[in-house]
Amino acid sequence: MERVSAAAIVDAQGVVKGWSEGARRLTGRTAEEVVGRPARDLLAEEPPPQTMAALTGTVVLRHRDGSEVPLTLRAHAVLGEDSAPDGYMITGEPPDAPEPTLAERAFQQASMSMSIFDTQQRYLRLNDAACQGMGIPEDLLIGRPFPATVEDAEHSRGFHWHLRQVAETGRPVRYESFTGAPVLNREHAWSIEMWPVRGTSGDVVGTALAAFDSSDQYWARQRLALLNEAAAAIGTTLDVVRTAEELVGVVVPRFADFASVDLFDWVLGAEEPPALSGTDIALRRVAHGSATEGTPEAAVHLGEVDYYPPFSPPARAILESRVVQSQAGEPAFMRWVQERDARAPAGRRHRVGAHSMMAVPLRARGTTLGVAVVVRIRQSDDYVADDAVFAEELASRAAVCVDNARRFARERTTALSLQHNLLPRGLSGQAAVEVAHRYRPCGSQAGIGGDWFDVIPLSGSRVALVVGDVVGHGIPSSATMGRLCTAVRTLADVDLPPDELLTHLDDLVTHLAGDDTDEVAELGATCLYSVYDPVTRRLTLAAAGHPPPALVLPDGTTQVVEMNAGPPLGVGGLPFEAMDVELPEGSLVALYTDGLIEDRDRDIDHATAELCRALTAPTESLDALCDSVLKAVLPEDPSDDVALLLARTRALGADRIATWDVTPDPEHVAATRQAATEQLTAWGLDEAAFVTELVVSELVTNAIRYGAPPIQLRLIRDRTLICEVSDGSSTSPHLRRAHAYDEGGRGLLLVAQLTQRWGSRQTDSGKTIWAEQPLP
Template sequence: MSAFPSSRLTGDGVLDFTRTAVVLADHTGVVRGWTEGAERLLGYPAPRAVGRPLAEVFAGADPRPAAQDSTWRDRLAAADGWSGLAAVRHSDGRRLDLELRVLPVLDARKRSSRLVLAAEMMRTPWSGLGRSMLDGILGMSPVGVAMLDPDLRYVWLNDALERMGGAPRAERVGKRIGEVQPGLPAESIEAEMRRVLRTGVPSVGVEYLGRPRSDPRREHAYSTSFFRLEDEAGGVLGVCYMVLDVTESYRARQRMALLTRAGERIGSSLDVWQTAQELADAAVPDLADFVTVDLLDAMVSGEEPSSGPVHATDLFTMRRAGQRSVREGCPEAVVAVGERASYPQSAPVVLSLTGGDSLLLPVLDLDGSDWPADDPVRAARLRELGFHSLMVVPLRARGTFLGAATFARWQPTGPFQPDDLVLAEEFVTRAAISLDNARRFTREHAAALTLQRSLLPRDLPEQSAVDAAYRYLPADSSTGVGGDWFDVIPLSGARVALVVGDVVGHGVHAAATMGRLRAAVQALADLDLSPEEVLAHLDDMVNRVAHDANSDDGVIGATCLYAVYDPVSCSCTLARAGHPAPLLVSPAGACQLVDLPTGPPLGLGGMPFESTELLLSEGSLLALYTNGLLLGKALDLDGGITRLRTALADPQAPLEDICETVVSSLPGARPVDDVALLLARTRALPQEQLASWDIAADPSAVGAARRSAAGQLARWGLEKLEFSAELIVSELVTNAIRHASGPIRLRMIRDGALICEVSDGSSTAPHLRHARTTDEGGRGLFLIAQYAERWGARYTADGKFIWAELPLDAVAETVPASALIDAFADLDPPVAPPPDTR
């Protein structure tokens, strides 16, 4: 062995050997290693020093034999450790006052060698510190230092490393790390040291985790630096490492990182159950091995929890809302999610929670009197699973108790510490705010959903124009209830109106606005307005709502599709206001988007709406929907149309099955926006249920019209309606002859009711009058209103229809005879009821 280059022993500023003489001597006391620092200090170059006894190179400064201090020279020659002061002669003869330290080491043959460190007291950075500095670095320093030979066996270590690892120095020397510290990752540490030995490139700040013999129950974190030791010729002598226990700072960093991840994970939704589960997921496995989250019943139902003091009875009305374990299947759980959580009625946990404090049981005494020993079932389960530490933290938000979270450990990571409780409380505080927000949203969402459902049709009305089916899916709870709606409205003449609409926005106001629009559509449908006129009136209404001084939530628009199908002519008239075009599927399965003018959304105002009339084959399928059906999670309009086309591939399948196919094709568990789907399969009215006659514009034609109507009723087997039907036909035909222009036509339809219609070429509408006793006319429509179930007027491009409906089970005595006598009592002479006048 020759000299150590001093620069090789520099450890990133931790130990600086450039001003220190480092001398390695063998078991006989002969110098075998000599550094540049030793040459600068004592003046001997390495060739003159190596091979000489230590006593010669560290010669006494006083030439008088009596003045020689034999104590330190004897200690140099001895094999045991020693430190002290000495007066030594430089090679040029001058005196040097040195601080000496002798450290025992073992050579490759396990013989007792020694390492001598020397520094001049007055001319080094240690000046004024002397023995204190040297003892501090090598004895009292918190930095552990060790030297290992090329086989990675210990040859020397300082006191700090001995204390840090818990293994005595005598046990370490000559052994490898894994042999004396099985709780450390020896393979990875030795792999790093071999890399340093191979490359000569130091490693600084390498961190690893382990369980030292000094504290085997607790995992520690270490920061270690490695550098290679070389001789004068560059030969590898071994490796030196310096290590610090950075457990506290490591755990602080881990807690901050864990808290950051928890903040990102907890509260990602406005669902109480999901938020509770997110709390459990965020804490396992980094903080605890098993976590449960129990909430008051009021929380899971969306009600307002009591803001007063927490009572013990409140703890017995909680439900398990979330739980997570490092074990698959969560075998530690006593109850399942959604079930009633059980808490013992004795003990510290109840007192802690009712007092608003957290509970920390670092060492769980399952055999003592503490909880959960008072709960035999729970205690037996925890004992079986080996739990050793427990924390219970109350969930509180805005001064209100919401529930409790329990954290447990069973793995050998050590019991919970006070810092862990602080971290758990921070977790729970964040989760509690998110849970309370989720509860409030759940309550508002439930109210909006209840309002929305109350405003939508529960069942489709009876009518014979189409077979209809529908599906309505509310949006994902995070987006709130929307304002989508649909309707099937029976119209006069056996026709039917099909409506689908969507209000801009979400929430209670959108649902309320939807209800107003739906009611308006039904009122306008009763007026028998054409589709484009209905949309124009709706547009005016939305404009009024948007400019209402009390409307401050920004809902200013809606879309709507309005279609009217006539089973007599098999025609369908459609108009839309910014709404997706419907899909039409022929009886043979050909599917196409209806080419329909778009029209502006409702609420813009000032722009006209246009309608399109189609002739549909019987059995055609018309699909009306809102855009939530098309967009889905992917927000892909073209993909939504393709999905809908595929779902409608079999138009003759049962409509309910088609609805299920369409809904099941939606991506994701819940749609991002409300989905309204209305399917209508067209029917055609059989000719045997229809009769019509052209009426001449002559008063004598009234009698012929009555006789024709009576004959048709006889053929339909409706003779019991003869009196009522003749009266209605007589009045309608008489009014048309007297007050309208031709051509005049009478039509009777047998459907769910008996429909009597008279069409003419006039656009003037009749109205119901309340005639005085002295009036000779004005009672015709009054009589029609008394006999008919419904009556009204609708307009066409060529004129109008006046119609009335009689229920098929009606009888002739619908109006008592006394009412007729009273109506004409003041007429002299008595006459038949006159027709209505304009």
């Protein structure tokens, strides 16, 4: 240990006039405290008489902290003008010091910073770790108050406040602080414990402290907290770009000063991942962020494609499927920075100061989706191995979210494409109705639903208006919707009544589901099938678990049709009930799926009332009315798909319909044929007379020969010329090929060849055979 010498000047009256630095170090008392005071006040005990007489010997002084300090003193008289002693120059030093004790060695060599202060927060002693952290030798700190040795900062003021509290209250304190030290290149986390030091009398004579550097534990907790935050912040939506932006938002600025996310183009589309080779890797920038406003570090604009050479850290991370760390000064790092700066747009070369970076591959389910790059510029710490482990875990979580978003986007695109291809386009209501429609897919994570609608032309100028909803979302629901839509068109072509059609459709859904009742519920669907006849102006409808339509009459009154809806399709066992509604010409019929009025956050009756009000809004067209209804009724973020079908009814006047009752006698066929020809002449359709005579003759003859009375002929002049023959028999004819020697069987074949299409439908009183031919 260093040997310290002391010196003091005492006048003839025993008052201290001078005090050396060595005396301060040995006694802990500064010159300001000692000069002007009697020297006797510094003694711990009276010196022996022989020492006073010889002006030399061992004297025990009282240290400022109350301890005793033995010194070997020697006094030298200072003579005045009359050669009389005017004072004394006293020098002294400790007697030969013994070897430090084990406790002293432990204090001095402790790995944690340890210090001792007096009650005025002046340094009394420091160990080697404390001096190393302060960057100041112990002899320059002893006796100086703590505030004079540090910069005035919030953490310094807090430290000083705790020192005073311990000295004043005598209670120990333990707390944590995050701050730097004069010789450390970054801020550290410290676990600090302060406790009072008491003298023999029990009074507080000083304060001791120990500070443990807990930075490793602190940063580990920060990384864990960041991972927990990432679990909640990343993947809040099923959007690829938004997910990448959330990853950047988590790491900047707490983990990096700049971060970027680049993805392969196939991640943003529907293609499969290509095989990677040793050539430059093309990636598209989807997100980046910086602690500096404007993101000056970005050499690539959002949405642009950049090419990474194989030596670059991002390319290595992708090719090697591991985190690649790189620091300033390393050849690969400097080469990459220079190469990127050379290709960066003017004014974007701002990588000066970047000293540490990591490239982290984004891998999910064994597939590499892209790479994330994090760079430190202002943060002085380089990335270490623990940071790489953290980045790999964070990137793994983010990659799964990106892949989920990619898969959802792909499935949604496929389902939406399937939906659009299956839904009817260019709907035509013939002369019966004017139609407009809208389909609005929901934006929820569940995906596209199975809502659908259709307008199906039927015989006799009638038209079927259909709307349905398949349970569930995604491709399975869209596929089921397509099967049901096709089935409805097939059954409608048979001209079944609405209730019978739904019964057959219910059997189909049950057949699709098989015998598993759970699958029946999963494949369940609702449907509303209605048929409008412009001749009678009657709307016949039946529903399977579907909301009833809304009507707007020409006088502006609105109503929801009161009907007994049967169970949803797939339940089975219960019949469906059809009902008729007579509508004035120009009535508006609104068919819709439940997504329009049903939502967990609103009342269905209120939503239905809003729908009725919206349907009466004045608009230029039915298309505009569709948009107006959706805007007025739908919430901002609907939770389900919506299909809306609007139909404005028309009526065929008596001038476009001709009807004759036919006597069931073959001799009256000619008269009936003549009446039909005269009607065509009245309509100005003489060119169609020849084919019409043949059709009427064949159909009426068959009704007389094979049918049952009453027999009726009806001609309808619509977009086509329709010939209908009704009779009381329920037996329907069928087309067959006649053999060479058959005398009959060629009539229907002739009708099929001369007309555009033909068919039969069952009625309450029998059947109707019909044929359509285009107008000249």
